[in-house]
Amino acid sequence: MKKLYIETYGCQMNFADSEVVAAILKDLYDLTENIQEADLILLNTCSIRDKAEQRIHKRLQELEALKKKHRTLQVGLLGCMAERMQEELLQTEPVLNFIAGPDAYRDLPHLIEESANGDAKFNVLLSEEETYDNIMPVRYDLNGVSAYVSIMRGCNNFCTYCVVPYTRGRERSRSPQTIFMEVEQLLKDGYKEVTLLGQNVNSYLWEQDGQTMNFAQLMAAVAEMSPDLRVRFATSHPKDISDELIETIAKYDNICKYIHLPVQSGSDVMLKRMNRVYTREYYMGRVRKIKELMPDCAISTDIIAGFCGETLEDHEQTLSIMREVGYEYAYMFKYSERGGTMSAKRFKDDIPDEEKTRRLEEIIALQGELSLASNQRDVGKTFRVLIEGTSKRSADQLYGRNSQNKVIIFPKGNHQIGEYVDVTVTRCSPATLFADE
Ligand code: SAH
Ligand code: SF4
Ligand code: F3S
Numbered sequence: 001m002k003k004l005y006i007e008t009y010g011c012q013m014n015f016a017d018s019e020v021v022a023a024i025l026k027d028l029y030d031l032t033e034n035i036q037e038a039d040l041i042l043l044n045t046c047s048i049r050d051k052a053e054q055r056i057h058k059r060l061q062e063l064e065a066l067k068k069k070h071r072t073l074q075v076g077l078l079g080c081m082a083e084r085m086q087e088e089l090l091q092t093e094p095v096l097n098f099i100a101g102p103d104a105y106r107d108l109p110h111l112i113e114e115s116a117n118g119d120a121k122f123n124v125l126l127s128e129e130e131t132y133d134n135i136m137p138v139r140y141d142l143n144g145v146s147a148y149v150s151i152m153r154g155c156n157n158f159c160t161y162c163v164v165p166y167t168r169g170r171e172r173s174r175s176p177q178t179i180f181m182e183v184e185q186l187l188k189d190g191y192k193e194v195t196l197l198g199q200n201v202n203s204y205l206w207e208q209d210g211q212t213m214n215f216a217q218l219m220a221a222v223a224e225m226s227p228d229l230r231v232r233f234a235t236s237h238p239k240d241i242s243d244e245l246i247e248t249i250a251k252y253d254n255i256c257k258y259i260h261l262p263v264q265s266g267s268d269v270m271l272k273r274m275n276r277v278y279t280r281e282y283y284m285g286r287v288r289k290i291k292e293l294m295p296d297c298a299i300s301t302d303i304i305a306g307f308c309g310e311t312l313e314d315h316e317q318t319l320s321i322m323r324e325v326g327y328e329y330a331y332m333f334k335y336s337e338r339g340g341t342m343s344a345k346r347f348k349d350d351i352p353d354e355e356k357t358r359r360l361e362e363i364i365a366l367q368g369e370l371s372l373a374s375n376q377r378d379v380g381k382t383f384r385v386l387i388e389g390t391s392k393r394s395a396d397q398l399y400g401r402n403s404q405n406k407v408i409i410f411p412k413g414n415h416q417i418g419e420y421v422d423v424t425v426t427r428c429s430p431a432t433l434f435a436d437e
Pocket of ligand 1: 336337
């Protein structure tokens, strides 16, 4: 059988999609981890920031050399960049045989065949229905413990800075039946953790024959499938994290006490300009509700530094909301203007790059303090950890995560990957907890 090599960039959704792609191609290709022996190389790409795209352009140049060696090698580009740049990519990147947007993966066998003779092909059609719901992904990231399960696709939120609504199309939910089937199979295969995925899982909604299922109900149903299964989810948009959802997370022991709740900015002026649809006060109200029902719940965030027109006062507001929430973790970015988005059309990208860098560094330094303080509070506490693998630093150490999504490293003893174990934290670094016995 021919060999397929997939490289995935960007968010968890792309990682889940690569597993769907591997499933669609499983009768034609075996997966390989050795790029040198590949007959087909696929890059599943991300467009979220300019840097992400630059990385892909560089990678494609490197692949040209490989293609000169292997005459029959085919290279295809998938994902958000395919959707954003469309045919233009085929002209600027001659190494590509074909490109396929996020809703066109069922067409891959056809694109591969049609482009084999040297004529570049593309399919970037977006769909209002495609959820790949009947496809059982091929798990190629084989830790065998934790898996992603995609529950919806697309995004309707149109935050003004963001390309995702354009690259992924309209929001649509996957049928609960096929989600349950996939989780059932994972349980049979020995998996212990699932992460339910979507750009905005809180707006999951399935309607059929007058019956509806929302995200809180879906998650409760998945949690009830096995007490041994941990349930995580990403990402929650603050605008619709309901009381019902927070109560559901609190109610089930096996729903992890970790919420990624991207704030983006602490300034109401910026939030409005970003079209986030919530205010700082509303956001803090949600945080208070979470902490009230689950004092031990970890909260992480995404932050954008130097958005259009951001004043020093706005920036200070971001720092102050970070302190007020006391985030466990943050993903922090400089604003990167994306062609075609509302903010590119309407607002000036007017913060000089050095100033964006300076603000970002301040944000990163503050988060470092907050993460360390949070970890220090955990020293002396005992946590249930799901063991995911052997520590990179030492074969005598294992690592896993607690419910709050923090990585804990501890001595191997007689423990096995995939087991739950209770460990007591004895020391920490800003990024990791350690439990020495
Ligand atoms: N759906 C998720 C986020 C997906 S994108 C949500 O709404 O929370 C992940 C993060 O990338 C965003 O939260 C935002 O912080 C960042 N991001 C998106 N577009 C960006 C841009 N143009 N420049 C810089 N960061 C951006
Ligand atoms: Fe982008 Fe906003 Fe949708 Fe998240 S919610 S994917 S930031 S448009
Ligand atoms: Fe990137 Fe697309 Fe995800 S732009 S962040 S891969 S949805």
